[in-house]
């Protein structure tokens with residue numbers, strides 16, 4: 001089942017939440033900053049050992065002080081106008097995160113709207129990619145959550161889900 005919710009992803013008690021990180025995996029602002037501050041300093045220690053992450057790939061750490069058991073860190077593309085492979089890189093974020101979660105036996109997972117904050121990806125185009133990827137994996141999870149941080153994102157996802 002795919003659900004669209006408006007929430008702070010750090011509050012969700014699920015098997016995994018996904019972090020929209022950067023290539024260093026050493027923290028930042030936005031949802032990345034919120035996840036690190038809620039998880040506590042052990043998360044940064046765990047991330048240091050991962051030695052970064054290429055754009056479109058995904059890495060797993062425990063959730064530490066988060067209600068979620070695991071964090072999947074993925075790195076979305078920076079939007080450069082759409083001709084720089086952004087769409088396939090964004091799709092890879094979702095696919096690789098879902099593959100990692102499934103292979104670890106996780107049953108519930110929430111995604112933020114990857115790349116649509118600081119990285120500037122157009123929100124509707126990003127939602128179309130996100131929902132298409134989630135639909136491919138829907139039967140392999142109990143719950144896949146689109147965790148929106150604003151009412152306008154909820155509205156975009158609801159429109160995309162209905163189409």
Ligand code: AR6
Nearest residue numbers: 008009020022028029030031032034115116117118119149
């Ligand atoms: N819960 C859910 N969604 C959130 C939260 C939250 N607590 N906080 C923000 N969002 P962004 P990006 C939404 O900028 O565009 C970081 O510095 C936000 O409204 O966090 O992939 C990293 O270190 C937006 O819809 O991620 C990277 O350097 C979405 O999360 C860079 O930002 C993504 O916004 C990654 O940029």
